[in-house]
Amino acid sequence: xxxxxxxxxxxxxxxxxxxxxERVRTRPGTGSVLLFHRSDPAGIATFAEDGGLFLxxxxxxxxxxxxxxxxxxxxxxxxxxxxxxxxxxxxxxIAFCILVGLSLYQIARGNFxxxxxxxxxxxxxxxxxxxxxxxxxxxxxxxxxx
Numbered sequence: 001x002x003x004x005x006x007x008x009x010x011x012x013x014x015x016x017x018x019x020x021x022e023r024v025r026t027r028p029g030t031g032s033v034l035l036f037h038r039s040d041p042a043g044i045a046t047f048a049e050d051g052g053l054f055l056x057x058x059x060x061x062x063x064x065x066x067x068x069x070x071x072x073x074x075x076x077x078x079x080x081x082x083x084x085x086x087x088x089x090x091x092x093x094i095a096f097c098i099l100v101g102l103s104l105y106q107i108a109r110g111n112f113x114x115x116x117x118x119x120x121x122x123x124x125x126x127x128x129x130x131x132x133x134x135x136x137x138x139x140x141x142x143x144x145x146x
Contacts, residue, residue: 001054002031011053018047092127099124 001007008026011033015024020039026032033054035044045056078091103121 001028003028008033014051014053015044015048018044092130095127096124099127 005028008028012024012026015021015033015035018037018039021035021037021044023036025034025036037044041056048054048056074091081094082090099120103118103124106120
């Protein structure tokens, strides 16, 4: 709603009538709202959401770290890959094949000096070994609980 002066005027009026709100300052150009209040922030958020005014987002607290978000995305991709291939292929196996393939390609091109071929090979084997160890631990955990 940034830039919509009419929306922000109506928003100021709606929020100013809310119990505990002392003053409302909006800036349509930046899409910002500043509330001076002596009330429960959760109540203001509920009022705004229920009235279709806006959704209140936190300042990042409670949001998972980037590493967790990336891990979740890879887990979801791995799950979909396993489902699509009926458990035959997973993401670590794909990474292993790509990295080993890149290594072989570099070797075939005679690129023995550059670190790319052996770095790719090392990472590919490491990923494969870690995924194999995790699969064994995961399977053992299923047997213990299943």
